[in-house]
Amino acid sequence: MASHEPTVGAQTTENAAAAARPKRVRTGCLTCRERHLKCDEGLPECQNCRKSSRTCKRGVRLNFIDTQVKSPPITPPTQDWDITFQDESREIASEYRGGLGRYAPIPQEAEDVPDIKDEALYQFSSGVLNTPTLAPQQLPSLQQSLPAGDMESYPAVSQRRPDNSREQHIHSASNTDSTFTSQTIPPPPLPTYNDSKQTLTPPSEDRGPLNSPEELLFMQVFVEEVGLWMDSLDPYKHFSRLLPFDSLHEPMLLNAFLACGARHLALVNPAYHEDKALHYYDDATTRLLEALQNPNRNTVTCATTAVILNVYEIMSERPLQRMNHIAGARALIKECRWTAKSSGVGAACFWINVGMELLSCIRFNWQVAWDPDLWGVDMDFSREIEYGREEGWTYRLMYIVAKIANFRSSVPRQAESTQHAEQVRLTNRFNEWNRLKDWIDSWNTNVPRTMHPMGYLQPHQTSSKSAFPEVWLIKRTTIVARLFYHTGMCLLAQTHPLLSTRSPDMHELQQSHAHDLCGIVAHVKDRGVASVAIRSLAIAAECLVSRREQEEVLDIFDRIQKETGWRTGFLHKELKEKWGWNNEDQYQQQQQQNIPAPMLPLQSYQFPPSNLPAVPPPPSLKQGPRQGIINPILRSADFSAPTHPYQSHYVAPLHLPPQPQYNQY
Numbered sequence: 001m002a003s004h005e006p007t008v009g010a011q012t013t014e015n016a017a018a019a020a021r022p023k024r025v026r027t028g029c030l031t032c033r034e035r036h037l038k039c040d041e042g043l044p045e046c047q048n049c050r051k052s053s054r055t056c057k058r059g060v061r062l063n064f065i066d067t068q069v070k071s072p073p074i075t076p077p078t079q080d081w082d083i084t085f086q087d088e089s090r091e092i093a094s095e096y097r098g099g100l101g102r103y104a105p106i107p108q109e110a111e112d113v114p115d116i117k118d119e120a121l122y123q124f125s126s127g128v129l130n131t132p133t134l135a136p137q138q139l140p141s142l143q144q145s146l147p148a149g150d151m152e153s154y155p156a157v158s159q160r161r162p163d164n165s166r167e168q169h170i171h172s173a174s175n176t177d178s179t180f181t182s183q184t185i186p187p188p189p190l191p192t193y194n195d196s197k198q199t200l201t202p203p204s205e206d207r208g209p210l211n212s213p214e215e216l217l218f219m220q221v222f223v224e225e226v227g228l229w230m231d232s233l234d235p236y237k238h239f240s241r242l243l244p245f246d247s248l249h250e251p252m253l254l255n256a257f258l259a260c261g262a263r264h265l266a267l268v269n270p271a272y273h274e275d276k277a278l279h280y281y282d283d284a285t286t287r288l289l290e291a292l293q294n295p296n297r298n299t300v301t302c303a304t305t306a307v308i309l310n311v312y313e314i315m316s317e318r319p320l321q322r323m324n325h326i327a328g329a330r331a332l333i334k335e336c337r338w339t340a341k342s343s344g345v346g347a348a349c350f351w352i353n354v355g356m357e358l359l360s361c362i363r364f365n366w367q368v369a370w371d372p373d374l375w376g377v378d379m380d381f382s383r384e385i386e387y388g389r390e391e392g393w394t395y396r397l398m399y400i401v402a403k404i405a406n407f408r409s410s411v412p413r414q415a416e417s418t419q420h421a422e423q424v425r426l427t428n429r430f431n432e433w434n435r436l437k438d439w440i441d442s443w444n445t446n447v448p449r450t451m452h453p454m455g456y457l458q459p460h461q462t463s464s465k466s467a468f469p470e471v472w473l474i475k476r477t478t479i480v481a482r483l484f485y486h487t488g489m490c491l492l493a494q495t496h497p498l499l500s501t502r503s504p505d506m507h508e509l510q511q512s513h514a515h516d517l518c519g520i521v522a523h524v525k526d527r528g529v530a531s532v533a534i535r536s537l538a539i540a541a542e543c544l545v546s547r548r549e550q551e552e553v554l555d556i557f558d559r560i561q562k563e564t565g566w567r568t569g570f571l572h573k574e575l576k577e578k579w580g581w582n583n584e585d586q587y588q589q590q591q592q593q594n595i596p597a598p599m600l601p602l603q604s605y606q607f608p609p610s611n612l613p614a615v616p617p618p619p620s621l622k623q624g625p626r627q628g629i630i631n632p633i634l635r636s637a638d639f640s641a642p643t644h645p646y647q648s649h650y651v652a653p654l655h656l657p658p659q660p661q662y663n664q665y
Contacts, residue, residue, distance in 0.1 A: 029046050031056055214276070215258060218262045218265065218280075226264050226315075232480050233480065242345075250301055255284035256308040258280040259280035260277075260312050262277035262280060267315065267564065285324070288306060292650050293649055296653070299655075303329065310326045310329040329349075333353055334637070351398075354370065355398065357370070357634060362487065363538075366409055366628075366630065366632070368630075369633075370634070378396070381442060388450070393481060394480060394481040397488070404488045409629070412425065413628070430497045433496060433497055453471050453473055454473065456469060456470070456471055467548050467552050470523045473520065484532065484536070487517065487539050490517070493509040493510040511544075518549070521556060522552070530560065542575065550575070550581075554572055554575070
């Protein structure tokens with residue numbers, strides 16, 4: 001017993017000394033850790049920070065000590081099992097400011113080009129995967145043409161794709177001239193994502209002005225080019241004037257903006273590849289999916305980000321292979337309960353989303369998925385909208401054109417089984433056609449004077465040598481409205497239930513509005529109206545019969561492709577088939593017989609119930625996407641649907657705005 005007493009005494013002394021020493025704090029503030037002081041862990045401020053009037057910063061701090069590991073430990077091989085080490089330290093370090101900068105760059109290896117079939121990284125809806133391959137939807141922004149000499153100022157840049165596991169996409173840049181001067185756009189640097197300067201700011205930290213030349217360039221391109229046409233229906237210009245400032249403290253929103261800016265730059269300047277755009281797109285998508293799993297998320301930020309990412313996908317080379325956010329944006333807009341009655345950013349997102357769908361439905365002859373009667377548009381023309389606010393009249397016209405698009409897509413493909421049923425169907429469609437025609441005529445009569453042309457010159461009065469009249473409209477929303485108006489009139493002339501498009505009255509109706517529409521597009525200098533101009537011009541071009549006019553339309557499409565980088569070759573092919581250019585004999589016959597004999601005069605609008613004229617045969621349909629159906633991409637764009645978007649990521653939010661009341665028209 002006595003021999004153990006000194007040992008017990010020594011242990012007691014050591015325990016007392018250890019107890020006297022201050023214990024290491026694990027949950028203290030970062031400020032005390034930086035000052036090498038013991039923190040008392042007081043909340044909300046510790047005693048040290050309160051005494052020194054410092055900011056008591058909280059959070060988890062990681063120390064990246066060993067950054068020189070080049071290979072994993074060696075393990076003895078066995079026959080029963082295998083082990084693989086995966087180094088994720090760089091990915092973890094990239095989430096912290098300055099963390100990635102501690103690592104040396106990864107040596108670049110040979111480029112591994114993924115298969116086109118595996119392009120889409122995020123496939124959220126099975127319905128999108130089954131969508132047929134379609135021609136690109138055109139929603140570009142027009143630009144001034146760059147002089148040929150300016151391209152010489154861009155040096156040839158050899159670029160390699162970075163070894164980035166998240167780069168699952170590949171696009172081909174369009175070989176077009178850039179509209180930016182060499183003083184504006186610096187030569188693109190080699191793409192590398194190992195630079196610490198590209199580390200994104202954490203969501204919890206506000207950042208000042210953009211201080212990266214690359215980010216500043218992409219944001220400028222977005223504001224001056226992409227945001228220009230996105231705000232064509234927004235009087236407050238949210239996308240080009242307001243939301244960019246909000247993105248400074250919302251990395252998810254910021255990266256969506258930068259993705260669109262980088263994508264547009266890759267379209268207009270072949271010296272820029274889309275690697276940067278895909279990097280920002282993937283990062284914004286990842287952040288959006290993470291936010292959708294948080295029930296306390298900011299639903300406004302999520303919906304706005306999805307709308308901008310949808311715009312990026314529309315700008316892609318293969319849009320329907322990248323429609324990851326088109327249905328998601330619509331579903332998030334409905335979740336926020338944004339309608340035509342909304343204001344602020346809700347109205348801006350609603351109308352750009354509805355406008356893009358309307359143009360797609362006109363392109364593919366689909367029905368609008370969101371019933372226009374549920375938009376909440378005030379269609380009482382007797383209630384004058386505030387003077388100088390033409391956007392409200394443009395919204396009314398978009399409602400009417402959506403109705404016309406639905407009427408056009410519902411044209412029956414075959415006659416009814418009985419003569420009585422066929423007469424009833426024709427009667428109903430004839431009455432509906434007249435109602436739509438009266439509606440759009442009433443709109444044109446009631447709009448303010450500022451929405452009518454300021455100037456109108458016949459072709460022989462201009463020096464442009466154009467075959468179309470020069471129509472001068474001042475305000476951007478007025479130009480968009482006029483393009484929709486003439487498009488709607490052309491569609492009505494093509495869908496009369498009793499008259500063929502070759503009848504004198506329908507032919508004259510088409511020619512008049514087609515010439516005015518082509519005249520607007522041929523002479524417009526506003527780049528913000530191109531999203532409507534391309535699709536409207538394609539509709540009007542189908543009505544043209546003069547070879548000179550047809551050739552000028554093709555030249556306009558070539559000019560648009562040269563100035564914007566958007567491919568219009570598929571429109572060349574489609575229009576030449578409709579005009580009969582593929583058969584020169586048919587073209588010669590067309591020149592000799594410009595207007596075929598009429599089938600039924602317009603004056604016989606008195607509908608005889610028992611003696612109906614023969615129904616004109618439906619136009620021959622070329623092989624392509626299925627027509628006459630509800631927009632298949634947006635049919636299930638609602639989180640209440642069983643196959644809603646973001647299937648494995650969406651969690652319903654805890655707070656939603658109140659349900660608005662709709663007016664039926």
